[in-house]
Amino acid sequence: MAPSMEEEAPSKSRVTVVGSGNWGSVAAKLIASNTLTLPSFHDEVRMWVFEETLPSGEKLTDVINRTNENVKYLPGIKLGKNVIADPDLENAGRSMFLCFYGTDANMLVFVTPHQFMEGICKRLVGKIKGDVEAISLIKGMEVKMEGPCMISTLISQQLGLNCCVLMGANIANEIAVEKFSEATVGYRESREIAEKWVQLFSTPYFIVTAVQDVEGVELCGTLKNVVAIAAGFVDGLEMGNNTKAAIMRIGLREMKAFSKMLFSSVKDSTFFESCGVADLITTCLGGRNRKVADAFARNGGKRSFDELEAEMLQGQKLQGVSTAREVYEVLSHRGWLELFPLFATVHEICVGRLPPSAIVEHSERIPKLSLVEKST
Template identity: 45%
Template structure:
């Protein structure tokens, strides 16, 4: 393809970040004509059993805190300094909680290669100045690079265990970025499709987490599979309506990709958002307390997105147009009776 070898850096090292670093570490070796062999990973430094987490990853090749029991390739190198991890990178892979995106990107100004491209694996939206923003657009704005996005039915532990799954990459540049990123992520067990609708892809990735909260509330109330299926169906309709109403160029077909209905089903069946919401019902604890107990220091993402989406819909005076998204917010943050969420299915 006539391009220089690409240096890849992964920004983030939770369970999903570690699973992706493992996959990328395999792929850069497989495609050694396209990629440099070393994959640098930024790790937020922590002590685990008296040792630094970076030291454990680099010596034992395992992220014992966030992806225990999974061996990482020896070409995956953990660094605690984010600027060093990203220095001269040609591809930056962002896999971190969305509350850390701005601070991290600001610290990376001028660090990456001038021809750098980025890809966001962040499943969330940002609410600022009464508007909803895509993280790929914000990464592009701060760093001055093109940023694609990846999203799909991808539970991190299953990807790390090489159980077959699919995912979707959305990019503005299908001919160049699409081909390079397909090589970087596609494997026999992780099947990648590439589409141009990077906006719709990110709407799906963010809002499916809110719908999964509804599924978890349903499970916590012991409503059964029929009811949970109704929440999934209603959720898919609201996801599509949200994308079509507030963002230009969103395609209906995107909601039938892995990033759409497949990711929604997987998250509502087995993701952390469903798990947290189920535990929240009847617990007499705040959602933050439940997350802290269950997620080993990580966030569920769906709760934060529910809050931000509600603020946006309130600013637009359109909460009644999205009854399920609104009901999730009210149950989680206003302590509305959990049973009231069933009303969202009557619209």
């Protein structure tokens, strides 16, 4: 049942949100508030939902479409009546990609847990046609020995799409209740496309800025979790705000140096954006990485991260601990361990090779990083 396209103005964009967790639901809400007023977008925002049966016996998509709330992942918040939940990725794909190519542009917002992305890309391969743009809101790509496996790159390569990223100090529940916040869009070439994403996400309480630095923006979203582990150790050791600020600053410096050594295109200025310093602050003040690392240090490293995670996070895993291991492998593989004492020490503490207090005891190694800054 193809809609009558001829009745609509040409070159309107249609937005689909792939993912419907806590952050995905908030993203759908932000976008849906804008598509209603922006003439260059269709009102309807389709949200792909990984279908679940609720304890009541109802399907999650049915409840979302009936109540206009994601009762499981964002209860109490109206998403906007123009958000339509769709349980079938390929159906959603078919309706979007097949019906509208030719006249309309499609904009795909990826906001799933990162481990699902490879499977989702496989299911979408060959089904995307026409003028389609993508953006990834997914934090925490993997850092493999040969370099980071960027989610934006995965999407670009697997689906043949240009892919921007949106990162920042974005605690979903705070944005859901419209508390003031910011975000950064990273784009590769087209400033015009970036501005379109900025338009789609911006609200008076959610300020979005675009920078031409996909890798820098995306790496910030991952590496900050390693620094949050370090900040948690400082909290657990009760070392005070001076030390915590110093560790956060050194962490930001290592984030910058590491990103620039991996991608020469990465810009210093990106780290002043919301994705950089602001997200780092948020993550080091609150956040589960900081919290579990705090508990780890208070226990003198005697209880493992696995044990504390199981007890404190109800089955969620800490990204910071696995990212620290992945970063350590890159540093070790490339002979950079000495240049990144904070990153290296976080991993060594996590695996029990060093005590939590090493996070500052190894500080005398820190000035060596000035070598990196000169070389980058």
